[in-house]
Amino acid sequence: MFLRSFAVGLLGLLLTACGSTRDTRVDPDAADSVTGTGLQSMDIRTMAQRFSASLQSDNILSPGKEGARVSFYVTELRNDSSDVIDKELILSNLQTELFRSYGRRVRFLDRSPEANELVDAERRMKDRGQVSGTNDRPVAGSDFALKGTIKSRDRQAGRLRSSYIVVTIQLVDLVTGELVFLDNYEMKTESEKSVINR
């Protein structure tokens, strides 16, 4: 009886071992099946869409009465949380979402060191007549700068852990220093440790 059961078990094991693994394309808005605390793809996309919608409804970046376009650039995202984060991924996602929403109605400036270097080099070559074209326009100044912070509160006791993350974006008026827009994206995760890792 035992040997028979054992043989059945072994067969079951072999079938399990032969089970296929997967490489599946999934919806980036779906919750991550690879769990863990911290921001997931769903959060990064949702926060970009939400911040963009929120900025639009606030009308702060809309053109003035004379149709003058507002200019702004995205600056730093400061990570004060306990979760290592690819800040460029969040910022570039947000910038893309804003661009989709505003298109040419807003002047998006690139103030990254790489862009500054490119602009400086191009203007120098034009000044020297090394390339065609003239520097007939000044480098664009900015009306606003968009910056942000990521903060977290982490609690851990026994086999439980929770992580509360707040991503805040702020739009600063670069003439007055006034904070003209502010919004939060919040998420919280809880984890329970398995007995095998305790």
Place this chain on the structure above:
Amino acid sequence: MRRASTTLAAALLAGCAVPQPKIPVDSYLGGDLAVVRSYAEQQVLDGAPENLALVLNVQGQCDLYLGDEDAARRSLLRAAQIMGTWATSGGEATAAVIGSESSKTYKGDPYEKAMNAFYLAYAYLAKGEPDNARAALKRGILMDAEVGDEKYQADNALLFWMAGRMTQLYGGSGAAQFFDEAREAHRFAVEHGSRGAPDNVILEAPERGNLVLLLPVGLGPAKFGDGAESELARFRAQPHPAVAAQASLDGVNIGPSTILSDLVYQAKTRGGTAMEGIRAGKAVFKSASRAAGVVLLDQAVRNSRRDREKAQAQAVVGGALVLISALTAAAADVRYWPTLPATVQVLVADVSPGRHDLVVDFVDGSGAALPGIQRRLTVDVPATGEAWLLVPSLPPPSPVIE
């Protein structure tokens, strides 16, 4: 009954032990990091997936020492994500509880998670992101607090001190609190057996120095199985000639190093785990079922002529018990990160900006310099900001960050 025994047999077999990868530690100690890195990279691609975090850590550590901080960051971050994930599938948990514990995904002990955070923080600092470096350290502090014995839950001064320094570097808040916690962690650790002087010059002036040397010294603890069934996970210190370091800048002595983390102490004070109780129970079951099986088999042999039917039954049951005993894996999971240092020491100095010649000597227990692992480096100290270097007690050159 049949279903239960089937499940048991399947689980026992499913929980096959995943052995420790054979990291070439001798090559590592000889400074042949390319060999170690190559092995780790191969294991990442072809090795047991359960060991992925372990070999990624070794690969990232080698990349850091070889000066490729970007590659190091990628490997260490992947490892950190595995080590920091608490979720475990039911199947994996069942296999590890009923079968071998080392069938589970390696996530490391708290001191190994802390060291992953240390190296990852350095890699982020190299990228110019001290805020992400602090995030890694904060996560490391949390993971170090996962030790079973609560009183040892916040005793890694290195992580607190570095978190304070990173906070200062990017202009965040809370540096003073991190420094206070570093002092408290150090005081506690030294009182409870950690190596290091009670009066720690680094922590007395934690903000001091625009040149910071991080010095992983010696070879870290080895994990082994103890007890009749190797069910007890234990750590032992490993011999290595280097126990401390001293440095000179442009020929001027800038002092000896100071211990901020003793990994042997950190490993040995991890406290009891829930799995220890489970393994102890499995060890008793394994011994008892083996003994009972042997007795029944012996009786089967004795009864084989007198009562054939009874002997047959005894043989089947006895054989099954011996088989179950053989399949019951009570041994502790003794996989560990074998290329860690015994201590992480720190040396800071206030130096003038510009290029300097730096010599780091690692010394043995008697204070004699070890010429084979002396490091001669050129360091550029910026006019503003700080220069951080990671200099292990190994022969090859090390990277410089500004």
